[in-house]
Each structure stands twice: as C-alpha cells, then as structure tokens.
Amino acid sequence: MRPMSLPVGLPALADSDLVGQIARILMQAIVQGRLPPGSKVVEAGVARELGVSRAPVREAARLLEKQGLLVASPRRGFFVRKLEIRNIDEIYDLRLCIERHAGVLAARNLTPQSREVLRRQIDVLHKTADLDDPARQVEEDYRFHRLIFEIADNRRLLRLFDDLAAELRMVIGLIGRLYDDPHEIARTHEPLLAAIEAGHPERITAHVDYHIGHAWREVGKLVRELTPPGGNSIASPSGILIPTNGVTV
C-alpha cells in the first residue's frame, strides 16, 4: 500500500499530540481565569493532575510562552503573564502596524473570489451578532481579520497575527465581556472592506486605524477598569541569541 498521500482536509491529528492537548488545556484554564495572571504554573503539579510526566508539560508551557500567555523565569518556572496596560498598548500598536500592511497587501492581491470570501465573513459577523455568544463573536471577528492576512499572502505575517490574536484572546477572555456592541462590530468591518476593494493605500490605513484603534481604546478602557492600581508584571526576558557570540546589548 502507498503511504496514502496527504489528507488535505486535515482531521487534526490531536490524538497523539500530547503537548498540544496540554497546551490547549492550560490555555483554557488561563482564559477562563482559573489560572489568574501572575500565578505560577508548576510543572509537576500540572503533570500529576493530568496524569503525564513533566516533559510534555514543559514543552506545552514553552509553546504558550511563545504565544505570550506564559513568561518563563529561569530556575523559577512559568508564570501566567500579567496584563499590564503597557502590554496591551504594545500589542495593539503592533497589531495596528501589521494590519495596515496586510490590508494594503490584500488589496493588491484581491480577486473576485477572495473579495467574496471577505464579504461572506461579514455576513457571518452579522448573523453571529444575534446569537449572544461573545466568544463566538470574537472568534468570527478574528477570522475576518485573519482572512485579510491570508489574502495578503505572507506566511510570516500571518503567523505573527496568529500569535497576537492568541494574546488578545487571553485579554478578552480575562476581561470576561465583549468590549462593544456586536452589531456595531459587524458594521464597522464594512467600510474597511470597501477601502480594500477600492485599493487606495491611504484609505485602507485610515480605516484600519479607525477600526483597530477603536478596539484598542475599548479594551484599554476595560483593562484599566479591572486592573488594581498596584498591578505589576513579571518582565518578559526576551533573551535573543546572537550568533557570533556577540553581546546582546
């Protein structure tokens, strides 16, 4: 028998993907608030609770670290990232930056097909708005924006968006409620799509600025409400390696 060529509609091999499962479980626990920001994630504890060894737990933690949900402190362990206002601002600032870029690229690559896909996703947004399911609404919102990145056709950029989205999902999850009226959210996507269809870079960036900036302000407001004044975070190390054993600066 042939090795059976690639199953294209990937059925999610999640059966034997232990670290993936653990990562998902941890992520759930974080966004559901069972692991509050700043709390320590003890490898052995998680391992015992899940009936596995520490190795996969460790790898899962590293995965979540890459996504920004955890921060690692050498010899101290993993901690759930605290959401400072500063982090929120930095994330949204970066998102603004890449979303502008993606918008312009998407406009350049836009085909009738991809245009139709975007339009349909806006319909989905409108439909979802009636469901009173905030999590679903947020998810569909991200899906729209992700489509723009897919059309932009830069995998590196798409990966970055996914990372940012994971962090923002944590933020949203912790806030616990939607940051705006769902119908309003759905509506604000339309001028953005229109700008992309028109293909004028300035209009695109302007609309992205408006759209993302709005979410930024709303989320910032809510986070500021929820954050106790003495909130302090654990610094992310950002230890990046430089080849020629040069100093990191």
Added chain:
Amino acid sequence: MRPMSLPVGLPALADSDLVGQIARILMQAIVQGRLPPGSKVVEAGVARELGVSRAPVREAARLLEKQGLLVASPRRGFFVRKLEIRNIDEIYDLRLCIERHAGVLAARNLTPQSREVLRRQIDVLHKTADLDDPARQVEEDYRFHRLIFEIADNRRLLRLFDDLAAELRMVIGLIGRLYDDPHEIARTHEPLLAAIEAGHPERITAHVDYHIGHAWREVGKLVRELTPPGGNSIASPSGILIPTNGVTV
C-alpha cells in the same frame, strides 16, 4: 541608606545556562554552514557530541525554532530551515513593515540623548567599514536599527525585530559575503537618521523603504544566485507541517 543591592556592572550570569550555550553552539554551526539548510539535527547526536543529555538539546532546538533557524516536524525531528526566496521576501516584507513603524515612533520619542546615540552609531558604522570584517559590519548595522526600535519603546516590536534579525543573520551567514559595499552601507544610514530627526512620517517611511528595500533586493539577488533551481522547503514555519521530500544530507 538604601540597601543598594545590584552590583552595577553585572557580568551576565550566563554561566550555567546550558540550553543557551547549546543554542549558541548550534547557531554557530548553522550560520557557518556546518549544518547546511535542510539537514537534520539529531537530538541524541548533538547530546552525545556535547556530553549532555537530550533534554537541554531539545530545549535549545525549540529556542532556535522560535527564532526560525530550525523547523520542527513531529516525530521526525528538527531540520535546519531552508532559505527559499519566498521566505526571504516574506521576512524582508515584514521587516519593512515594522521598521517603518519603528521609525515613526522613534521620531516621536526622539530626545537629544537618543539622537546622539544614533549619530554615534553611524560613526561606528563608518569606522567599522574600514576593518574588513563583514560579520562585525553586519552586527553594527543591526545595532543601529535595533537602537531605533529601542527608542520606539515598544518591547513587543523590539522582540520581533530581534527574531527577524536572527533569521536574517542566518541568511547573511549562509550567503557568506556582504551584500554591499560597507562604506555605502554606512552612508545610507544618514538620510534615514535625518528623516527621523525631521520627524515627518512620510519622509521616514520613504527612507526606510529605500534603505530596507535596497538590502532586500541585494540579498534576494545573492540568494537567487546561490539557490539551485530545485530548492524546496521542508516545512512552513508556524508549526503546521507540510511533509515534502525530506532530504537529510
């Protein structure tokens, strides 16, 4: 009197950072071409050769994966990332995107002090140009751009730049020669700084576009020269795996 703990000139505790050391060693091997793109990195082999166990090697590999030098394929191991033209283009495209943004932010935050730091780094670039030390030249070049990101004062953005720089360093290392005249490189930084000092977003982005775009084209040209026509990649970098001909040298 305050306790005054921290000794100011702290000498980097990195002594017992085993995974960091291993990561550096592997990175060296990669950029020096001893581990050619596409080759397999066998955990046990590296571990035996370095006299350590597989665990820290694994972690080091994950670190390098995060930086994009390795790609992981479940149950198959780590491979040195192949540099396709497409990857180069995507990386430079993203770099262009964030470097514009950082430039504008830096201009907004610019102080006489930070301005002076940038100016001094350009001097360093000129001095280094005489040394005939390509690696050093590249390093000082990155340092200049990194300074811009530091001044921009968005840690998330800075981290992203470091990641991209690590990938680009690999590219440069593999190309083996500098992509341009060192003096020319030093000179082209001056109008960029001038634009930042002037603080006009349009001028900044224009100069960034010119500056980065130049490097982009040069690197692209060299990579295209060096790449055999049948170059194929092993996996897309985001954890989603696309099995292809797993050439292991």
Added chain:
DNA sequence: CAAGATTAAAGTGTCGACAATCGACGATTA
C-alpha cells in the same frame, strides 16, 4: 529487474529519578 512486503536500525516522545537551586521561615546577632 522492478515494485511491494519485511525486517532492522535509528530517533523521537515520554517517563521517573536525582541533584542543584530558589524562596520562605525562623534563629542569630548587633
């Protein structure tokens, strides 16, 4: 002789264990 089946080797995923290290608590001292 080539294509498929079979077997052997190599290598990753996971495990449990041990030593080194960190943080907290309490004893000691000025």
Added chain:
DNA sequence: TAATCGTCGATTGTCGACACTTTAATCTTG
C-alpha cells in the same frame, strides 16, 4: 527591633531508559 545568615521544603534543570514511530535496508515475488 531590624537586618543578616543558615536551614529546609518545594521546584526546576538535567539525566538515563524504554516504547513506539519513522526511515533505511533487505528480502520476496510477479
């Protein structure tokens, strides 16, 4: 009393081992 130093428990860093999967080599068989 307050600060410093040691001690102890908890937790990470690292190790070697084993099972299962993948890859390579060998053997059938038409």
